[in-house]
Amino acid sequence: MPSLLPLKTLADYFDAGKRKYNSLVSASKKSKRFPKFKSRKNRELTQISSTDENPLLLTEEIWSMVFDHCSPFDLLKMRQVNRNFKKLVQRRLNSLIYFDVVKCDLNEILAENQLSDGEFYRHSKSNLLLHLGERSAIVVVDDRWSSRDVYTVWHAVQTFSPYAHCVTLDVQIAELIIAGLSTVKLSRWYAFECYVQAVGSTSGQELHMKCSKTVVAKNALFPKLRELTIRSFPSDLTCLSRLADYGVSPDSVYNINQIELVRLNIVEMPTSVSRLSSFTSIEASRTKRPQKHLRIFKRWIGADLLKERYAQQYSQ
DSSP states (O other): OOTTSOHHHHHHHHHHSOOOHHHHHHHHHHTTOSOSSOOHHHHHHHHHHHHHHSOOOOOHHHHHHHHHTSOHHHHHHGGGTOHHHHHHHHHHHHTOOEEEEEEEOGGGTSOTTOSBOSSOEEOSSSSEEEEEOSSEEEEEEETTOOHHHHHHHHHHHHHHTTTOSEEEEEHHHHHHHHHHHSSSOHHHHHHHHHHHHHHOHHHHTTOOOOOSSOBOOSSOSSTTOOEEEEEEOGGGHHHHHHGGGSSBOGGGTSOTTTOOEEEEEEEOOOTTSTTSOTTOOTTTTSOSSHHHHHHHHHHHHTHHHHGGGEEEEEEO
16 A cells, blocks of 8 residues: 555555545545656556546457357356446347257267357356357257256356247257246255156156146247247157146237247157167157147147247157
């Protein structure tokens, strides 16, 4: 601390413990406490103070180039630095059109000991990958997800949902979103999912989580949504019928008057492919009464009201 500052100011500084050094220097300059003929230390102090008062500002173009080399996680954290950074990041998010959430084996995309390949970046604490492009955002969660992963995915969905126009979800993610919008705690929902997997696919198809309370959302989770695609394997059709169990209507997800297409994509895939859960077997891949699950889902989604805006697609 420079000796040129008054003793009372020094005492106030140590007593308060939270005053910034540059604010003290600025206050000293404004009160003209510096001597007329300044020593070398005084000149250095004045130069530091002048730099603090008139910081070197970089243009938005330069900061945009800096953000180009940031990971998606660091880029999202930049919003907390200041208003200018938040505005620049917000501008990037506003340009998003596509949002895709996938549940699969992360090792198919990124090696276990690899943090990034330039396209996908690994979350530091959760089994999750994130890709953020100029027009798209992709979230990939491991098929052996944990309770922490569930909360991380839900937070990611809430982060990108205000900007997405075209959304593609694996059916397990769709159920997670509906559960997140309901009165059920996600930790309880995750415990239910683990129990369904433990009892096996055949018995688990008849298990449902009933919610006594109905949720009436003021705003849709995806306010700009135009096209929704739900992707499911035949073995996961039971998740479709469970969407009606949480007391959440489709209006809580999207605006019924704004949506242009709701597509159900049923993917026929060999059980040898690791995107099927590790609990899946040949017997488990055959869902009992698939038409029953589809009928419950179509009733919940309001297929009759959507009419030509609802499509059911089969692919391999």
